[in-house]
Amino acid sequence: MTEAQYGRAPGDNSSDPVEAWEPSGLLVYTIGLLLAVLLTTTSFWVANTSLLWAPGIALGLAVLAIAQMGVHLVFFLHITTGPDNTNNVLALAFGVLIVFLVIAGSLWIMADLNEMMPPAELMDLHMQH
Amino acid sequence: MNFAPTIEAVHHGALLSASEAGPAPKRLVVAYGFWIFLLSDIVMFAAFFAGYAVLVRATAGGPTGAELFDQTNVAIETACLLASSFTCGLMSLAANTRNRVRTYFFALVTFVLGAAILALEIREFGDMIAIGATPHRSAFLSAFFALVGCHGLHVAAGLVWLVVMMAQIATRGFRPAVERRLLCFSLFWHALDIIWVGLFTVVYLMGVSP
Incomplete structure (x- = not known):
């Protein structure tokens, strides 16, 4: 082969x-x-x-x-990291990028959203309790 | 491991460009396609992980992770999954040398360990539901059951696939098509193990540590 x-x-x-x-x-x-x-x-x-x-x-x-x-x-x-593995590593790198964007992005946006929410007594919608 | 391909490349001459080398062997195309599928599966799990991480404190006055999770159970599941990943590797080595008896033996061990994880997961779910910690109790529990349940479904699918593969080896022998499917199966099983590493860390260990 x-x-x-x-x-x-x-x-x-x-x-x-x-x-x-x-x-x-x-x-x-x-x-x-x-x-x-x-x-x-x-x-x-x-x-x-x-x-x-x-x-x-x-x-x-x-x-x-x-x-x-x-x-x-x-x-x-x-x-x-060998030359015969380049395609696999590139696909993996793209996958890791998407995983990072999804997880870090969700945490960031939702933490920000919780901060912006009015206090719990006024509006019982946020996710931190 | 890392130096081997370099020396191999020297042995065969440098890698040819795609246009000079002609179509790649089918084993490579199939495994690469399956690798892309696995990465998309991991991206789907990432969405479940993100959902869980966002909702982990949204217990709505219900039970929290620290109250529900049993670390001994998780440790046993982790040990089973690691061992089954190892025996799955040994199975693919045995399949490479076309040794039927060893392939069946390691496939059986892999199956038993996989079934043990599934049984432990189902028992854990049953115990939680029995004390009222059902998926509709709180957003945290919905996210928990979705994430861990999705892993459990993958394990169940893997077990069915393994049985089908053993039946194919028994009836058709080590044909190239069967060998390609075995390669895809071992990729799938190892990928499940990688997801479990994220799972026991994020859900169970971070859940019970103060």
């Missing part, structure tokens, strides 16, 4: 004999699993500990979650 000429399908772990010396599929999945377990356990610990500065916990959890999504993309979905 000369699939390298066309790029690589997302999720395809190459079974090309030419690259028999690259890390075996089993090793890649095992490393992915170990990293994912490590990040998940840290997330649960962060959410339950009283040792950390409380206002920072939400941000810490978000960072851990994004890191774990990255681990899943690289080790389970085999998205790499």
Whole structure:
């Protein structure tokens, strides 16, 4: 197969004999699993500990979650920065952009709206209680 | 992982431009199309996440997340989903070497773990509804049931798909068409896992932490 000429399908772990010396599929999945377990356990610990500065916990959890999504993309979905993966990465980048716009945009607009609302005694419509 | 394609490219010569290389193999076209679908699915989940994040404090005097969520349950679900993602990877490795017994075995493990998540989710929903925390109790609960329920529906669809795939391997063997569908299935299952990472962080961990 000369699939390298066309790029690589997302999720395809190459079974090309030419690259028999690259890390075996089993090793890649095992490393992915170990990293994912490590990040998940840290997330649960962060959410339950009283040792950390409380206002920072939400941000810490978000960072851990994004890191774990990255681990899943690289080790389970085999998205790499290689030249044969450009199409997959570009599509992913567009998806991430839309996800960011939808989530951040909604939170921003709705927080603004709640601020503009008259106090609750006058108009019981806002969403913060 | 990252260095492998570079060396491969040197081995085969530089990547040809699209006009020189001719049509791409079908496996690649199908998997890329499915990748685009998955990204659109993730965008749909982003809308549910945004809705949940906006409505999370709109409990209308009803129960809050901290009162409802059971972290042990979530930890078990997360462990099952991580393990099933791993066994799904092992299944695709076994399918690549056309080893039927191992493919069936890892597919079975993946199915059992997936069914366990679904059962836990249904039980959680049942417990919540039993104490009056139904989707129409508050906007927060509507958003919660929509988001988690949508993930549950995806898991259920994945389980049906996995059974169909095993039936196809049994009746048709490892044909290229069947292998392409298996590749799409493993992409789908891993993508569900990525969504669950966002879900347990945003809904459960941020919900119970003070």
